[in-house]
Amino acid sequence: xxxxxxxSKDDLAQSLVRRLGIGKRQAQQIIDTLPPExxxxxxxxxxxxxxxxxxxxxxx
Amino acid sequence: xxxxxxxxIYAVRLDDTVDVILKAIGSVNLRTETQYRGDVTSGAxxxxxxxxxxxxxxxDFTTMAxxxxxxxxxxxxxxxxxxxxxxxxxxxxxxxxxxxxxxxSHRQYRFxxxxxxxxxxxxxxxGDAELTYDVLPTYDGTNDIVQVSDSVAVPSVPSDDExxxxxxxxxxxxxxxxxxxxxxxxxxNVEREGADSDLWPTHASxxxxxxxxxxxxxxxxxxxxxxxxxxxxxxxxxxxVIKLRKRLxxxxxxxxxxxxxxxxxxxxxxxxxxxxxASQGDSPNEVSIVMPMRYDGSNAPLVVDTTATLS
Numbered sequence: 001x002x003x004x005x006x007x008s009k010d011d012l013a014q015s016l017v018r019r020l021g022i023g024k025r026q027a028q029q030i031i032d033t034l035p036p037e038x039x040x041x042x043x044x045x046x047x048x049x050x051x052x053x054x055x056x057x058x059x060x
Numbered sequence: 061x062x063x064x065x066x067x068x069i070y071a072v073r074l075d076d077t078v079d080v081i082l083k084a085i086g087s088v089n090l091r092t093e094t095q096y097r098g099d100v101t102s103g104a105x106x107x108x109x110x111x112x113x114x115x116x117x118x119x120d121f122t123t124m125a126x127x128x129x130x131x132x133x134x135x136x137x138x139x140x141x142x143x144x145x146x147x148x149x150x151x152x153x154x155x156x157x158x159x160x161x162x163x164x165s166h167r168q169y170r171f172x173x174x175x176x177x178x179x180x181x182x183x184x185x186x187g188d189a190e191l192t193y194d195v196l197p198t199y200d201g202t203n204d205i206v207q208v209s210d211s212v213a214v215p216s217v218p219s220d221d222e223x224x225x226x227x228x229x230x231x232x233x234x235x236x237x238x239x240x241x242x243x244x245x246x247x248x249n250v251e252r253e254g255a256d257s258d259l260w261p262t263h264a265s266x267x268x269x270x271x272x273x274x275x276x277x278x279x280x281x282x283x284x285x286x287x288x289x290x291x292x293x294x295x296x297x298x299x300x301v302i303k304l305r306k307r308l309x310x311x312x313x314x315x316x317x318x319x320x321x322x323x324x325x326x327x328x329x330x331x332x333x334x335x336x337x338a339s340q341g342d343s344p345n346e347v348s349i350v351m352p353m354r355y356d357g358s359n360a361p362l363v364v365d366t367t368a369t370l371s
Binding site: 021 | 080130131133135138358359360361362364365366367
């Protein structure tokens with residue numbers, strides 16, 4: 001799955017699992033703390049990762 | 061004097077806003093890792109001074125409920141401090157003249173800060189996959205690094221309905237046939253730090269994560285130009301996958317391939333033959349493949365899906 005394939009929160013959680021090496025429950029907790037508009041931002045951008053792990057900057 | 065207490069293992073708990081009771085626990089261990097010092101000085105025969113100068117308690121547990129465990133703790137571990145109340149081992153008290161004690165008669169070992177990381181995943185032909193986690197607590201500045209309580213009630217444990225075994229392995233686009241065992245050493249190096257001669261460490265962090273996959277079997281032609289050549293074979297997440305199939309809970313056989321309850325683990329790394337020819341007596345010759353994983357710039361070195369289908 002790529003980030004472009006993400007269609008749902010569950011897809012998004014699996015994408016975070018893929019990129020961050022975290023458990024799905026952890027991924028869902030991250031998503032659940034985000035307001036809906038941020039979930040959409042995450043879905044559309046590949047650069048989101050939580051502070052504790054790493055943070056890549058969006059490409060210009 | 062007589063024996064009045066006997067305890068056995070129990071499920072372990074992530075005591076969070078919504079508790080998670082990790083099930084199918086096969087073993088629980090906790091060592092105090094105590095550094096004792098008792099030097100003899102000034103030519104004395106007997107030591108006169110003794111002290112405990114450091115402790116870094118270390119625990120581990122194993123589970124066969126892989127999907128549940130992986131969904132909660134995977135490659136980058138779990139911060140115990142991120143849980144609302146902590147992480148718990150329990151000692152399940154037996155009832156004299158009965159089976160298990162009831163009510164608030166059990167023992168709890170609570171950790172409130174530190175890391176839980178996976179150490180090893182292993183499965184053999186016809187065996188049940190087992191996942192081992194290390195528990196590496198630190199001192200939170202207030203509570204003992206391990207808080208022991210008697211007189212606690214144990215939580216209810218979810219149904220013991222998960223067992224996984226080998227389905228298939230493909231590395232670098234090559235199907236590895238006749239797999240006898242799979243082992244993943246997660247290669248997670250956690251270091252705990254303390255200072256000021258404090259007894260307990262106060263900081264834990266993951267220094268590096270370098271997983272290594274080892275596959276064993278008796279198919280000698282794993283080493284061949286069409287499989288894994290002598291100089292090795294690169295694999296990507298797209299063409300290197302380990303699949304574990306879920307057993308049915310109450311009968312022989314497996315959950316249907318198309319049901320999303322199996323586990324797939326993909327990796328990016330360099331596979332090479334380790335044991336090309338290992339023999340002993342009349343036993344079949346053994347071969348092994350080792351595949352250290354790497355970060356490909358995008359995905360974690362091992363990517364897991366606990367809702368995979370099989371094909």
